Amino acid sequence: MLLLITRTFKESIRSILRNGWLSVSTISILVMSLYIISVFFVFTSTANEMLKEIKNKANISVYFKADAEEGVILAAKTEVEKMNEVKSVEYISKEVALENFKRTNANEPVILESLKEIGGNPLLAALVVRANNPTDYQTIDENITKATFSEEVSRVNYNKNKELINKLNSVIETIQKIGISLGLLFAAISLLITFNAVRITIYTHKQEIEIMRLVGASNMFIRLPFIFEGIIYGIVSSVVSVLLLFISLKFIASYVSLTIPTVSLMNFYLANFGTILGYQILLGSFFGVIGGLMAMRKYLKV
Amino acid sequence: MINEENIQEEKNKIMIKFDNVSKTYKGDFMALEEINLDIAEGEFISVVGQSGSGKSTLLKLIYAEEAATVGEVYFDGNPLSVVRKKNLSAHRREIGTVFQDFKLLPRKTVYENVAYALEVSGAPDEEIAENVPQILDIVGLTTKAKKYPHQLSGGEQQKVAIARALVHTPMIIVADEPTGNLDPIASLEIVRLLIRINELGTTVVLASHDKDIVDKANKRVLVLENGRIIADYPQGKYKIS
Numbered sequence: 363m364l365l366l367i368t369r370t371f372k373e374s375i376r377s378i379l380r381n382g383w384l385s386v387s388t389i390s391i392l393v394m395s396l397y398i399i400s401v402f403f404v405f406t407s408t409a410n411e412m413l414k415e416i417k418n419k420a421n422i423s424v425y426f427k428a429d430a431e432e433g434v435i436l437a438a439k440t441e442v443e444k445m446n447e448v449k450s451v452e453y454i455s456k457e458v459a460l461e462n463f464k465r466t467n468a469n470e471p472v473i474l475e476s477l478k479e480i481g482g483n484p485l486l487a488a489l490v491v492r493a494n495n496p497t498d499y500q501t502i503d504e505n506i507t508k509a510t511f512s513e514e515v516s517r518v519n520y521n522k523n524k525e526l527i528n529k530l531n532s533v534i535e536t537i538q539k540i541g542i543s544l545g546l547l548f549a550a551i552s553l554l555i556t557f558n559a560v561r562i563t564i565y566t567h568k569q570e571i572e573i574m575r576l577v578g579a580s581n582m583f584i585r586l587p588f589i590f591e592g593i594i595y596g597i598v599s600s601v602v603s604v605l606l607l608f609i610s611l612k613f614i615a616s617y618v619s620l621t622i623p624t625v626s627l628m629n630f631y632l633a634n635f636g637t638i639l640g641y642q643i644l645l646g647s648f649f650g651v652i653g654g655l656m657a658m659r660k661y662l663k664v
Numbered sequence: 665m666i667n668e669e670n671i672q673e674e675k676n677k678i679m680i681k682f683d684n685v686s687k688t689y690k691g692d693f694m695a696l697e698e699i700n701l702d703i704a705e706g707e708f709i710s711v712v713g714q715s716g717s718g719k720s721t722l723l724k725l726i727y728a729e730e731a732a733t734v735g736e737v738y739f740d741g742n743p744l745s746v747v748r749k750k751n752l753s754a755h756r757r758e759i760g761t762v763f764q765d766f767k768l769l770p771r772k773t774v775y776e777n778v779a780y781a782l783e784v785s786g787a788p789d790e791e792i793a794e795n796v797p798q799i800l801d802i803v804g805l806t807t808k809a810k811k812y813p814h815q816l817s818g819g820e821q822q823k824v825a826i827a828r829a830l831v832h833t834p835m836i837i838v839a840d841e842p843t844g845n846l847d848p849i850a851s852l853e854i855v856r857l858l859i860r861i862n863e864l865g866t867t868v869v870l871a872s873h874d875k876d877i878v879d880k881a882n883k884r885v886l887v888l889e890n891g892r893i894i895a896d897y898p899q900g901k902y903k904i905s
């Protein structure tokens with residue numbers, strides 16, 4: 363059996379080499395398909411990471427009136443924490459708020475000056491509420507207006523990131539839609555191209571196949587070369603595609619990191635190198651084998 | 665006495681049996697009709713008849729390239745309708761086939777062409793290295809082992825095909841017009857080779873147009889006409905009405 367496999371494998375490689383341009387064009391198209399599919403995969407995955415990060419940063423700030431007592435605010439905190447939609451509540455006292463304000467405006471002497479002029483602490487104490495789900499902020503907002511402590515609330519600030527999230531969501535959706543349609547299109551093309559390559563190999567090996575049958579080669583032995591051919595096409599294409607992806611990401615990454623500093627396509631690629639390569643090989647061999655099987659069903663009556 | 669009887673029985677063991685076989689090709693063309701035929705182990709049988717009389721079809725039924733439409737062909741007791749579906753490759757290894765057009769692989773040498781038959785059935789390298797030279801010696805092509813088919817005469821190419829057919833040590837050789845592309849002298853050499861192989865114990869079924877070579881064999885002759893057996897001479901000459 364092992365003998366059979368190594369013999370057949372050698373034969374398949376020889377056949378691919380002999381096919382020359384046909385093999386080159388088959389592999390090129392497979393590479394293109396795998397490349398496009400994985401580019402979209404990397405993009406959507408990175409965009410999703412980005413979205414997650416932004417979602418984490420989203421929150422509602424509930425500002426309390428200047429005369430609200432700390433005890434009331436802390437009671438309100440426990441009340442808010444009990445709400446189902448709430449993930450976490452953070453209490454920012456007036457003093458902490460002032461510290462933060464001073465820190466963020468450390469380079470703005472005018473603002474600091476006017477702050478001094480006002481005298482005292484004009485800032486309000488606040489509860490920073492984070493939701494489990496970005497869609498929950500609406501409900502949380504409503505609940506807060508209905509809550510027992512609503513009298514003490516000066517204003518509720520939210521929606522800061524809502525537009526960005528929505529935008530990003532729709533961008534991701536569009537990328538995914540394009541990715542899926544292009545992916546399907548190229549999957550179909552890949553199947554056709556390997557189908558064609560194997561069909562031609564079957565055709566050019568007609569004589570061998572006839573002789574193999576006459577001298578009693580097993581069906582397995584007759585079919586195996588064509589399955590191997592598909593697998594080899596798949597593996598070679600996926601390796602090339604992964605390399606290509608590496609090069610192009612390296613190129614793109616330098617531009618992207620200038621505009622969106624938190625996003626690193628390259629890091630994603632490197633962190634998921636094994637997965638990406640694995641999926642590509644799997645997908646490539648899948649195209650190769652299925653295309654090959656289709657051709658055999660049609661042209662290799664055993 | 666008992667021993668002799670046993671030997672006698674062995675010799676008459678039926679290798680191929682056609683039991684009321686008819687073959688209809690797609691459409692409704694009757695290529696063979698109600699064929700009843702026994703071929704014993706060790707026999708040399710020539711199948712003759714005009715073009716289109718069904719010789720090749722009869723042979724194809726033996727190596728199970730085609731299936732009987734009616735009736736059953738038995739090989740060594742096994743019904744070929746079953747073998748064809750379950751065990752065709754093993755069946756093919758018990759039969760050596762030889763054709764008019766040689767069916768050699770042009771890009772392989774003589775040696776490789778013969779070795780190929782063993783390779784594709786998964787024989788170990790040592791077996792191949794041992795058997796192939798022996799077979800090439802039997803057909804007298806040892807000196808041409810490294811030549812390619814196009815460097816050989818037609819007769820030599822056919823010998824390569826015969827060597828390939830023999831390399832599995834089959835129970836039977838089926839030869840369909842093996843001399844169809846050869847001149848009379850080469851043809852005679854091929855038939856001599858087939859006779860020798862038969863004398864070494866292999867059953868031979870030969871389909872041929874060629875009166876000279878059938879006469880040369882001087883063995884059992886089966887005459888087909890329009891898909892029917894019209895004569896079966898135990899030992900004789902090529903005669904067509």
Ligand SMILES: Nc1ncnc2c1ncn2[C@@H]1O[C@H](COP(=O)(O)OP(=O)(O)OP(=O)(O)O)[C@@H](O)[C@H]1O
Pocket residue numbers: 689690693694695713714715716717718719720721722873
């Ligand atoms: N695959 C096929 N499909 C349809 N008809 C066929 C097929 N093979 C053979 N026939 C028909 O069956 C008949 C018998 O053919 P066969 O090849 O057995 O004849 P033959 O005696 O070998 O002839 P020849 O001496 O010319 O080789 C012919 O009339 C042929 O046209």
Ligand SMILES: [Mg+2]
Pocket residue numbers: 719720721840
């Ligand atoms: Mg014929």
